Every structure is written in structure tokens, then in C-alpha cells.
Amino acid sequence: MASENVKLLGFWVSPFSFRVEWALKLKGVEYEYIEEDIFNKSHLLLELNPVHKNVPVLIHGQKVILESFVILEYIDETWKQCPLLPQDPYQRAIVRFWTKFAEEKLLGNAWMAMCSEGDEKERALKASIEAIEKIEAELKGKTQFFGGESIGYLDLALGWISYWLPVWEEVGSMKIVDQIQFPNTTACMNNFLKHPVIKDKLPPRDKMIVYFEKRSKEIASLIAATRKG
Structure with a gap:
């Protein structure tokens, strides 16, 4: 198979x-x-x-x-080699919880913070930072990567935080992950990007900036049009 x-x-x-x-x-x-x-x-x-x-x-x-x-x-x-999920059922449950948390509480809000303005941007930015605060607290004193001492499922799930989120921050003229405020998250982000598999498989950053600037403007226009309608 x-x-x-x-x-x-x-x-x-x-x-x-x-x-x-x-x-x-x-x-x-x-x-x-x-x-x-x-x-x-x-x-x-x-x-x-x-x-x-x-x-x-x-x-x-x-x-x-x-x-x-x-x-x-x-x-x-x-493919059983290089397991991504922990063998222990409780640890697997923890991984799935934080995967779901980041997807529901951080990804959508960070995207909206990049694409919106005014009060809506502030609300989304605040929610994004609050989500990072929760992740930071969970990581405190624990791990080299988001999921543990070796790269795994949770790192792949949260990997976008390491590379996509800083691009969104630049495009949206905002800051979500402050390295002084969130040292554990920052360390995990850096370790993730240094992993040989990850660093050799990333999209070009300059091309991403152009793409997301265009997309954020398109979405901002749609949001504005919806409000007028």
C-alpha cells in the first residue's frame, strides 16, 4: 500500500x-x-x-x-517511519487540542488583522495576541519545538506561525509575536525554520509579500463593499 x-x-x-x-x-x-x-x-x-x-x-x-x-x-x-503524533493517547489529545486552538483562535484572526482596518483590525489583532499568549504559556520551559524535542504533527500544524505570520505582520503593519514578550514562541519559530526539511521547503518571501499585499487589498475592498451594501 x-x-x-x-x-x-x-x-x-x-x-x-x-x-x-x-x-x-x-x-x-x-x-x-x-x-x-x-x-x-x-x-x-x-x-x-x-x-x-x-x-x-x-x-x-x-x-x-x-x-x-x-x-x-x-x-x-x-508511513510508520518518523512518527508525527505521540504514541500516548493523552499526549495525542494535547497535540490535537493545540492544533485546533491555533487554527480557530489565531489563524483566522491574524488573517483578518492583516486584511482589515480600524476597530475590526484592532479586535482581530487583540484576539491574535491573546492566542499567542496562551501558546507561550503552554510552551514555557518545555520544548525545543512546538510539539516537543523533535519536530512532529503540532510543528507542521503551527509551522505557518514561523514563516507566514511575519509576512502577514509586515503586510498588515502590525506586530503579533513580539520576541521579548513571547521568547518561547520565538525560539520555537526559529528552531522550526532551522530544521533541514523545513528550511529547504519554503516559498520565496518577497513573492509572498507581493501576493499577500494584493490579497489583503482585495479582501479589504470586499469588506468595505459588504458594509456599504
Whole structure:
């Protein structure tokens, strides 16, 4: 089963796609990467993911697996080398909790803080910083990485904080992760980016700045239009 052909549909700047690529590379799984234009979706993407119509999509032989976190767990259960999730059920539960927390409380608010203005930006920025405060407290005196002493599932889930979030901060003229206020989070971010698998698989930062500046302006215009309507 594990030796069947593996393909991944992704988007060059999607942190959700990168989670999956990082996992495959950590496991040493060979795969074919297929770049998707999410603004002009291919027939293949629409056929494989008719529900959400987005990336990433993992194809393993005849099987199609959707949603980045579901894909990560599938990869971990299919290829046993270099385990991503802890073996202990309680520790796995902790990892899943913080994965869900960061996705629900930080990612959406940080994105909104970049794309909005005025009171809405301040609310989203405040919520983002509060989420980082919780993560910082959890990390205190504990780990080299977000998930422990070696890179794992939680690091792949929170990896966007290390690379995407500073870009969003620059584009949105804001600061969420202050390195003096959040030394543990900053240390984990730096350790993550130094990992050989991660540092060799990141999108170009200058290209990301251009992309997110454009996207944030488009979304800000949509928000303004919605208010007027």
C-alpha cells in the first residue's frame, strides 16, 4: 500500500499545502507535486474535491484524501517511519487540542488583522495576541519545538506561525509575536525554520509579500463593499 504512487495538489503559497509537503519529506515519501491555480481551478481539482474545491489534495494510488489535518494523520498512519503524533493517547489529545486552538483562535484572526482596518483590525489583532499568549504559556520551559524535542504533527500544524505570520505582520503593519514578550514562541519559530526539511521547503518571501499585499487589498475592498451594501 505504502509504495503506491503519491501525488499532491497544492498551491505555492498555501500553508495548508506546505504542511503536507513537510510531512511527506520528513517521512521520506516520494511524491509528485501538482501546482494548482486556486483562482482558476482545474477540472482535476474540482473532480477530486467537489465539496470544498480547494487544496491540498493527496492522491495515494486510487485513494483521495482531503483536508490538511486529515491528510497529516493519514500520512502518519500509512508511513510508520518518523512518527508525527505521540504514541500516548493523552499526549495525542494535547497535540490535537493545540492544533485546533491555533487554527480557530489565531489563524483566522491574524488573517483578518492583516486584511482589515480600524476597530475590526484592532479586535482581530487583540484576539491574535491573546492566542499567542496562551501558546507561550503552554510552551514555557518545555520544548525545543512546538510539539516537543523533535519536530512532529503540532510543528507542521503551527509551522505557518514561523514563516507566514511575519509576512502577514509586515503586510498588515502590525506586530503579533513580539520576541521579548513571547521568547518561547520565538525560539520555537526559529528552531522550526532551522530544521533541514523545513528550511529547504519554503516559498520565496518577497513573492509572498507581493501576493499577500494584493490579497489583503482585495479582501479589504470586499469588506468595505459588504458594509456599504
